[in-house]
Amino acid sequence: xxxKNEVLNTEIAKIAEVAGYLWIKxxxxxxxxxxxxxxxxxxxxxxxxxxxxxxKISLPAVMGHLKDNVFYVTGTGKRMRYVSSSPWExxxxxxxxxxxxxxxxxxxxxxxxxxxxxxxxxMHNYLRSIGRKNNVVLHTHPTxxxxxxxxxxxxxxxxxxxMLWSMIPECRIITPKGLGVVPYEIPGTMDLAxxxxxxxxxxxxxxxxxxGILATGIDVVDCFDVIDxxxxxxxxxxxxxxxxxxxxxxxxxxxxxxxxxxxx
Ligand code: 2HA
Ligand code: ZN
Numbered sequence: 001x002x003x004k005n006e007v008l009n010t011e012i013a014k015i016a017e018v019a020g021y022l023w024i025k026x027x028x029x030x031x032x033x034x035x036x037x038x039x040x041x042x043x044x045x046x047x048x049x050x051x052x053x054x055x056k057i058s059l060p061a062v063m064g065h066l067k068d069n070v071f072y073v074t075g076t077g078k079r080m081r082y083v084s085s086s087p088w089e090x091x092x093x094x095x096x097x098x099x100x101x102x103x104x105x106x107x108x109x110x111x112x113x114x115x116x117x118x119x120x121x122x123m124h125n126y127l128r129s130i131g132r133k134n135n136v137v138l139h140t141h142p143t144x145x146x147x148x149x150x151x152x153x154x155x156x157x158x159x160x161x162x163m164l165w166s167m168i169p170e171c172r173i174i175t176p177k178g179l180g181v182v183p184y185e186i187p188g189t190m191d192l193a194x195x196x197x198x199x200x201x202x203x204x205x206x207x208x209x210x211x212g213i214l215a216t217g218i219d220v221v222d223c224f225d226v227i228d229x230x231x232x233x234x235x236x237x238x239x240x241x242x243x244x245x246x247x248x249x250x251x252x253x254x255x256x257x258x259x260x261x262x263x264x
Contacts, residue, residue, distance in 0.1 A: 002093075002107055007042035011220075012087050015072060018224045020084035022140050025231070028080035033140040033212070034114035035083070036073045037220055038124060039093070043070050047095055052104035056097070060118045060190060063100040065128035070095050073120070075111035080140075096121075119193030126197045127216060134216050138223040141212040144234035145227075149209045157181045157199075160207060166249030167233035169258055174229045176264045177203045184209040205230070 002008060015035055022028040040047075047070045071094050074083050078090040093107040094117075103121075105111070114120070120137040127134035148154040154163070161178030165171050180199025185192035185208075196214060199206045205226060206214045213230070215223040240247035258264065 002043065002046060005042060005046065008039055011037060011039050011042055012072060014220050015091075016084050016087045018138070018220050019074070019080045019087070021224055021228075023079075023081040023084060025142070025228070027140045027142045027212075027227075027231075029141065031077050031079055033080055033138075034074050034116045034120070035091075035139075035220065036071050036114070036117070036120040036124070036137050038066075038069055038135040039072050040069045043093070047093070047106060050095070050106040052095075052106055054105040054110040054112075056102045056104055058102045059096075059100070059121060061122065061125075063096055063121055063125045065100075065125045066096045066121060067100045068096060068098055069124075070106070071121075071124075073113040073117055076113060076115050078111070078114075115188040119188065119190065119196070122190070122193045123197055123200060123214075123216065127200065130201075132216075133218055136217050136220045136223050137214065138216075138220060138227070139212060139214045140227060142227060142231045142234070144231050144238055145207065145213055146210065147238065148234055149207060149211070155181050155183065155207075155209055157203075163237060163249065164230055164233040165255055167236040167247065168229075169250070169254075171229050171233045172250075172255050172258045173262050173264065174226055175205060177205075179203060179213075179230070180206040182206055182208050184211065187211060 015037055022033055072091055073094055074091040083090040088108040092105045092111040094103045095106045096103050123137050154160045157180055180203035182195045196206050204216050213227055215226050217223045237247055
């Protein structure tokens with residue numbers, strides 16, 4: 001009985017908590033953002049036997065590293081504020097087929113997954129293929145970071161990473177691999193997914209021009225914290241600019257000292 005599965009319930013409660021933060025932060029206007037979390041370890045035995053509650057849907061490529069995996073995925077067109085209050089009315093569990101070519105919704109309501117699902121699954125599949133212990137893909141629309149993505153100056157991985165790192169020490173510590181940058185692509189397309197995957201080779205977080213940000217990781221709350229810290233840095237930079245000066249930023253030596261102190 002999945003209702004009584006405490007490990008799954010805890011994971012869903014964390015997703016609901018994060019969805020609420022995305023809304024409160026003002027990062028989830030309309031149906032903005034989407035979340036997928038690999039919950040296979042929590043539900044493995046139970047879910048392999050469950051009867052699908054909707055038709056099979058083919059995947060754009062074979063997801064060889066996600067065979068029989070189960071994901072909680074937010075629904076297409078759904079609002080984060082309602083994912084927060086009613087996760088099972090605004091998202092569902094899907095199970096990837098044994099051959100990795102299609103998926104089926106298995107629980108709890110036939111809520112169709114986000115339009116970004118093929119791209120999320122491609123990322124999950126890629127990260128597993130290179131041995132990264134990834135469970136989460138979280139995409140959202142932080143106002144301050146998107147504002148920065150409207151300037152060519154910040155659409156450079158080193159430039160945006162170094163500027164954000166230099167605003168507060170936490171940022172250097174919590175995002176040691178910095179940000180990857182993807183030039184504008186149409187939302188929901190495999191072009192956007194493939195360009196993102198290219199950046200995930202060297203980063204855990206990817207900045208999408210004039211659109212938003214995507215974080216990958218083991219834990220959904222940690223993914224939120226990473227984006228929250230980047231957003232804080234962006235706010236400090238923009239607040240200083242609005243006050244009429246360019247912030248100094250921490251020096252290179254101050255940043256390097258963090259690498260030593262925190263073994264980054
Ligand atoms: O789900 O944010 O990028 C709505 C979006 C698409
Ligand atoms: Zn988006």
